[in-house]
Amino acid sequence: MVNPVELKNVSVRYQQRLVLDDIHFTVHPKEIVTIVGPNGSGKTTMLKAILGLVKSFQGNIRVLGRPPGARELSGEIGYLPQENHPDIHFPASAYDIVAMSMYANKSPMTRLSKNDRKIIEGSLERVEMDAFSGHHFGSMSGGQKQRVLIARALALNPKLLLLDEPATGLDAVAQDQFYHLLQDLRDREGLAILMVSHDIGAVSEIVDQIACLNRRIHFHGSPRDCIPRDALNQVFGKNIQFVYHDKHCKTCEKHS
Amino acid sequence: MTDLLQLEFFRNGLFMCILLGFLFGTLSFFVVMQRMTFLSAGVAHSAFGGVALGILIGVHPFFTSLVFCVAVSMIIGRMAHHGTATYDTGTGIFFSFSMALGVIFIALKNAYTFDLSGYLFGNILGVQITDLWLTLGLSLIYIPFMLLYLPKILFMTFDREVAAVSGLSVKTLEMTLLVFLAAVIVVSLKIVGIILVSALAVLPASFGLLFSNQYRQVIAISIIFALCILLGGLFLSYHIDTPTGATIVVSGTLLYFAAVIIKRLPSYHK
Numbered sequence: 001m002v003n004p005v006e007l008k009n010v011s012v013r014y015q016q017r018l019v020l021d022d023i024h025f026t027v028h029p030k031e032i033v034t035i036v037g038p039n040g041s042g043k044t045t046m047l048k049a050i051l052g053l054v055k056s057f058q059g060n061i062r063v064l065g066r067p068p069g070a071r072e073l074s075g076e077i078g079y080l081p082q083e084n085h086p087d088i089h090f091p092a093s094a095y096d097i098v099a100m101s102m103y104a105n106k107s108p109m110t111r112l113s114k115n116d117r118k119i120i121e122g123s124l125e126r127v128e129m130d131a132f133s134g135h136h137f138g139s140m141s142g143g144q145k146q147r148v149l150i151a152r153a154l155a156l157n158p159k160l161l162l163l164d165e166p167a168t169g170l171d172a173v174a175q176d177q178f179y180h181l182l183q184d185l186r187d188r189e190g191l192a193i194l195m196v197s198h199d200i201g202a203v204s205e206i207v208d209q210i211a212c213l214n215r216r217i218h219f220h221g222s223p224r225d226c227i228p229r230d231a232l233n234q235v236f237g238k239n240i241q242f243v244y245h246d247k248h249c250k251t252c253e254k255h256s
Numbered sequence: 257m258t259d260l261l262q263l264e265f266f267r268n269g270l271f272m273c274i275l276l277g278f279l280f281g282t283l284s285f286f287v288v289m290q291r292m293t294f295l296s297a298g299v300a301h302s303a304f305g306g307v308a309l310g311i312l313i314g315v316h317p318f319f320t321s322l323v324f325c326v327a328v329s330m331i332i333g334r335m336a337h338h339g340t341a342t343y344d345t346g347t348g349i350f351f352s353f354s355m356a357l358g359v360i361f362i363a364l365k366n367a368y369t370f371d372l373s374g375y376l377f378g379n380i381l382g383v384q385i386t387d388l389w390l391t392l393g394l395s396l397i398y399i400p401f402m403l404l405y406l407p408k409i410l411f412m413t414f415d416r417e418v419a420a421v422s423g424l425s426v427k428t429l430e431m432t433l434l435v436f437l438a439a440v441i442v443v444s445l446k447i448v449g450i451i452l453v454s455a456l457a458v459l460p461a462s463f464g465l466l467f468s469n470q471y472r473q474v475i476a477i478s479i480i481f482a483l484c485i486l487l488g489g490l491f492l493s494y495h496i497d498t499p500t501g502a503t504i505v506v507s508g509t510l511l512y513f514a515a516v517i518i519k520r521l522p523s524y525h526k
Contacts, residue, residue, distance in 0.1 A: 051421050074423025081417050090289065090414055091471040100414060103407035104422035136469040156422065 001029050002065040004160040004192035005050055010059035012045055019045045021216045023059070027160075027209070032186050032193045034203045037213040043196040044082060046213065047164055050194070051079060064159055074105055078153025080146070082164040082196075088138035094148045095133045098123055101152045123151040126189075127181060143174030150181065154189075161185070163195035167203075179206045260494065268388050269380040269500065272447055273486035275391045276456070279440045280486075281479030282402050284461035285471070286433060289413045291343075295332060297454035298347030299434075300441045302328040302354035304450050307375045308361035317375065318390065318442065325438035328354060333434045337427055378449035378501025380490070391443040398436050409433065410471060447486075448501035455505040456482065459512055466515050485511060 005027035012020040020042045027033045035043050048054045049061060052069020061068050064076055092100075098120045102112060112120075124130045127147040132140065137148060146166060153161060161182075167175045183206050185191045197203045204210060204223035212219040260266050287296050306324025310317030332346035341349070362372070374382045402409075411419045412426050420426040437457070444453050464477035489504030496503075518524055 053417065053421070071423065074421075077421060079418050079421045081415070089465060089469075091465060091469045091474045092410075092414065093470065096410075096471065097414070100407065100411035101418075101422055103411060104419060104424045108404035108408070138469065152418075 003028055003062070004064055005033075005194055006060075006062040007046075007050070008060040010046075010049065010057055010061055012042070012049055012054055012057045014045075018215065020049070020057075023213075023217055025211060025217060025220065027192050027194050029192055030186055030190045031208045032182060032195070032206060033209040033211065034207045035194070035196050035211045035213050036198065036203070038198060041214040043198075043213055044164055047162055047194070047196055051077065051162060075156040076159050078150075078156060078158035078161045080149050080153060080161070080163045080166055082168065090138055092137050093134050094124060094129055094137055094140070094144075094151075095120060097137050097148050098152045098155050101155050104156075119155055119157075123155040124148070126154055126185075127151045141174070142170050143178060146170065146174075146178055147181065150185075154185075159192065161191055161193045161195075163193065165196055165198065167197065179203070182206060260491075265381050265383065266490075266494065268383040268385060269447065269490055270487070271388055272383050272391055273490050274483065275388075275395050276440075276444050276447065277483030277486050278479055279391075279395060279398060280444070280456040281460050281482040282399075282475055283437060283440055284457055284459070284478050284482065285464070285475050286409060286413055287437065287457045288461040288465070292437075293454065293458045295329070295343050295347045295434075296437060296441065296457035298332070298351040299325050299329045299438050300445075300450050300453040300457075301351050303442060303445060304358035304375070305354035305356075305361070306358075306442075307372070307445075307450075308358035308365075311372075312361040312365045318387070321375075321445065322439060322442045324354065325442050326435050329434040329438040330431060333431050337430075374449070375445055376449050376451050377499055378445070378447050378452060378504075380447060380493070380500040383446045387443065387446055394439050394443055398440070401432070401436070405429065448504055452501045452505045455508060456486075459485070459508045463512050463515060466512075466519055481508075481511070 003026050005025070007023050007025040010020060010023040010025075011018065023046065025046075035046060037043050045054060049057050050063055050068055052063075052067075052073070055069075063070075063073055066072055099112060099116075102116050102120065121130060121133070124133055127150050129144065129147045129151060132144060132148075137145065140148065150161075163182075167178060170178060182193055182195075186193060195203070207223055209221065210219070210223045211217050261270070287293060303321040303325050306321030307317040309315075309324065310320035313320070328350045332341075332343060332350060335341045335346040336343045340346075373379070408419075408424055409429060411422070412424060412429055416426055441453050441457070444456065448456060460478035460482040461474065463481045464474035467477055468474050485504055485508035489507045490500055492498070492507060493500040493503035
């Protein structure tokens, strides 16, 4: 089975600045992988390079066995960008938002079929938002919006989900519910999920692999392994403190 | 009413207003939702350079202003896509540049007898049958395009990046919309004029958004509003003997604020 994401020796420059340096990184099938790092560490650039939105890079990137941005990948990737609520006044219901994605690859002459409508309703059901189908998207809570946008991504029946800071703006309860939804999608639907986060504590509970990025990848492994203190220092800097609080803290005492 | 329809200029103006109602009613939605209101004002003002060039070289100003507006909107669009300048910055640059070029072109033409104020503020007497045919031709291309591509344009308007990742040709679609925006602005210059036309690109959808949060309804209300202010303004201007373009814009603005006030009344929400 082909790996959903493979990066070998990838570097990206913006003007003269090296944003990503010699990245080797893999997402295996049915895995949730998170890239953590501080602001400006290159997380979003890495995600955009995988999506084919960053055209100029060195090295080799394969997404579902194809080069990034390949036409065949349309519909194979579900994407949730950062700050993905462009306008709260946008006059559309949850159903309309999910339906949008269905039109992307259709001929302009084609309208939604009965089957398409079933898929839209099914996608909303998968994220437990079917009861809100006709509700105005802009009036929903942050957590509900995230679910609708995930439903939009799922409607294309993708093999890979790419999420950029999906928990931003969600309260602790909504975050927990959202991460459980991701676990469900991995376990029940077999999706590979790659997400970007700056919060190492919140995501480490649910992910299979964690990659600590700050221009280079300083650690790539299971969050159940102990993340070396050195790697964390290189990623987040030395002036950080770990506050141990319940289940979210995963850094090992022995390394600190 | 029948007396009015006997007048050729009024008949032309009436049909022009009906066509423009549909054109601006739909286009306004995308201008407002994509926050391109300043862009629409900039493209309209760039028509001045085109009109002046037409006067200078002796070509019908419709064609030169169309070329000017389409070129300016495409350059601004490309600058935004390439990250050279945002829509806002690009518009700011070309807004003044085109107006300045227009002033130079007019100065180079030593003696002219052209009604420039008609282009600046609109003049219903200037609407000729050829303008009507041109607007009808544009409508026959634009309306089917909108009907076919509405869901895709909607996706692009809501979430440009995800639309691109999902396989939509976002750049092509956006450029096509910009070309239509430029063309619709140019055909409407005779009625409302360069200075006032951007109101028609903003008011209809803004009015629609006051009353609905479903895009189909917003577009429908937007078309009805555009038709009402264009036709209402046309009749009103005839009866009270005021410039048509200005009357359309003033009545549209007043109607919009009346709606804002009505919506704020406690009795509206009961």
